[in-house]
Amino acid sequence: MFADKYSIFSVIAQAFNGQRGWKPAWRDVAPQDEYDVVIIGGGGHGLSTAHYLASRFGVTRVAVLERGYIGSGNIGRNTTIIRSNYLLPGNTAFYELSMKLWEGLEQDINYNAMVSQRGVLNLYHSDGQRDAYARRGNAMRLAGVDAELLDAAAVEKMLPFLDRDNARFPIKGGLIQRRGGTVRHDAVAWGYARAADRRGVDIIQHCEVTGIKLENGRAVGVETSRGPIRAKKIAMAAAGNSSTVAAMAGLRLPIETHVLQAFVSEGIKPFIDGVVTFGAGHFYISQSDKGGLVFGGDIDGYNTYAQRGNLPVVEDVLESGMALMPRIGRVRLLRQWGGLMDMSMDGSPIIDHTPIQGLYLNAGWCYGGFKATPASGYCFAHLIARDEPHEVARELRLDRFAKGLVVDEKGMGAQPNLH
Ligand SMILES: Cc1cc2nc3c(=O)[nH]c(=O)nc-3n(C[C@H](O)[C@H](O)[C@H](O)COP(=O)(O)OP(=O)(O)OC[C@H]3O[C@@H](n4cnc5c(N)ncnc54)[C@H](O)[C@@H]3O)c2cc1C
Numbered sequence: 001m002f003a004d005k006y007s008i009f010s011v012i013a014q015a016f017n018g019q020r021g022w023k024p025a026w027r028d029v030a031p032q033d034e035y036d037v038v039i040i041g042g043g044g045h046g047l048s049t050a051h052y053l054a055s056r057f058g059v060t061r062v063a064v065l066e067r068g069y070i071g072s073g074n075i076g077r078n079t080t081i082i083r084s085n086y087l088l089p090g091n092t093a094f095y096e097l098s099m100k101l102w103e104g105l106e107q108d109i110n111y112n113a114m115v116s117q118r119g120v121l122n123l124y125h126s127d128g129q130r131d132a133y134a135r136r137g138n139a140m141r142l143a144g145v146d147a148e149l150l151d152a153a154a155v156e157k158m159l160p161f162l163d164r165d166n167a168r169f170p171i172k173g174g175l176i177q178r179r180g181g182t183v184r185h186d187a188v189a190w191g192y193a194r195a196a197d198r199r200g201v202d203i204i205q206h207c208e209v210t211g212i213k214l215e216n217g218r219a220v221g222v223e224t225s226r227g228p229i230r231a232k233k234i235a236m237a238a239a240g241n242s243s244t245v246a247a248m249a250g251l252r253l254p255i256e257t258h259v260l261q262a263f264v265s266e267g268i269k270p271f272i273d274g275v276v277t278f279g280a281g282h283f284y285i286s287q288s289d290k291g292g293l294v295f296g297g298d299i300d301g302y303n304t305y306a307q308r309g310n311l312p313v314v315e316d317v318l319e320s321g322m323a324l325m326p327r328i329g330r331v332r333l334l335r336q337w338g339g340l341m342d343m344s345m346d347g348s349p350i351i352d353h354t355p356i357q358g359l360y361l362n363a364g365w366c367y368g369g370f371k372a373t374p375a376s377g378y379c380f381a382h383l384i385a386r387d388e389p390h391e392v393a394r395e396l397r398l399d400r401f402a403k404g405l406v407v408d409e410k411g412m413g414a415q416p417n418l419h
Pocket of ligand 1: 040041042068075079082207208238240261296340372
């Protein structure tokens with residue numbers, strides 16, 4: 001007998017069967033000629049959109065087209081951090097919706113995604129930075145999001161190994177969101193794919209979209225490496241490839257693609273409970289369940305579609321790590337890789353219609369799109385199904401750059417390398 005639902009009872013039942021009765025996590029299907037919705041990109045956002053379209057909006061004639069395999073993009077390359085510690089109203093409610101969806105995700109999709117709310121701590125190193133963090137923390141609390149400002153003694157108690165008396169970057173305290181944390185990234189992709197498949201969505205791997213077909217100014221289908229597919233609605237969720245996919249319909253997006261690298265050390269005994277970010281440079285670190293230190297920093301400062309980075313950023317990230325916790329220098333680096341970031345011009349995402357009827361856009365995630373995966377999918381599904389934006393995503397419009405309505409969270413303006 002094939003088991004479908006994951007539970008302790010089905011694991012026990014399957015034990016009598018040598019665990020040979022499990023159904024594949026999703027069906028391997030050939031594309032049909034036509035769907036109600038075709039989603040371009042089987043990353044976290046494309047798959048979560050499919051799940052919420054089917055489970056919340058009753059739209060099940062859906063195909064997710066992925067040119068590689070599920071998990072081959074950024075959903076399987078990120079450093080797994082989730083948080084909702086944003087300042088601006090255009091972002092706060094959106095990311096808090098995501099946090100709430102993370103909190104119920106495993107029950108919703110019947111999949112262990114290892115959601116681990118172990119806290120995200122942003123360190124501050126000057127009085128000015130403390131004031132900025134206090135402002136952000138207050139804005140979060142006013143919006144119903146948890147935030148706590150810690151002083152130097154509280155940080156020392158929590159993380160005694162940090163180089164807190166460093167003359168250049170003394171650690172004066174931190175802003176912590178205790179509900180933030182990490183989630184196992186590839187399990188999120190597999191879990192959403194499986195849940196969407198169970199509701200009838202076709203997950204089609206190794207199917208590259210090569211063209212978007214327009215008729216009378218309306219998007220009516222896609223050309224793919226596995227033949228043409230017609231669709232009433234076409235949803236782009238191609239992350240780092242958003243600009244090239246949108247260009248197939250003649251659109252030019254306010255997005256640049258850059259590479260971001262991640263690093264994992266050899267496994268060592270647990271010593272970092274949560275996620276810690278350095279406030280005097282771009283560096284963040286957590287420890288995986290296997291014991292590896294998982295860390296990263298800045299994007300490589302040039303445009304590219306190559307999923308690998310260069311040594312200057314490796315050096316920069318490791319220097320910041322050494323400034324924060326010199327003992328990291330004793331640990332060996334095990335793995336390192338890169339992923340493609342769709343950097344928007346204000347650092348905030350876009351979930352919106354495009355000027356072409358029937359063509360929808362989900363893009364501009366910069367290096368923060370993993371934490372957004374549930375809300376992004378939910379709000380995109382809402383937009384596609386109802387043809388109007390979800391209330392928490394109203395400000396994430398495509399025309400905000402032309403209209404001067406940017407959601408400039410960090411006040412950096414149109415400089416992707418600073419976001
Ligand atoms: C090193 C690194 C660290 C990061 N750390 C974090 C973090 O800690 N927290 C956080 O919130 N975010 C983080 N991010 C960002 C986050 O991973 C991304 O913003 C997010 O995953 C993007 O959405 P996605 O999952 O849908 O992207 P992807 O998984 O990249 O999905 C897009 C998919 O579209 C497919 N595609 C592209 N073109 C086509 C085509 N023509 N036809 C068919 N398919 C196509 C691609 O193959 C890809 O699978 C990090 C990213 C990287 C690279």
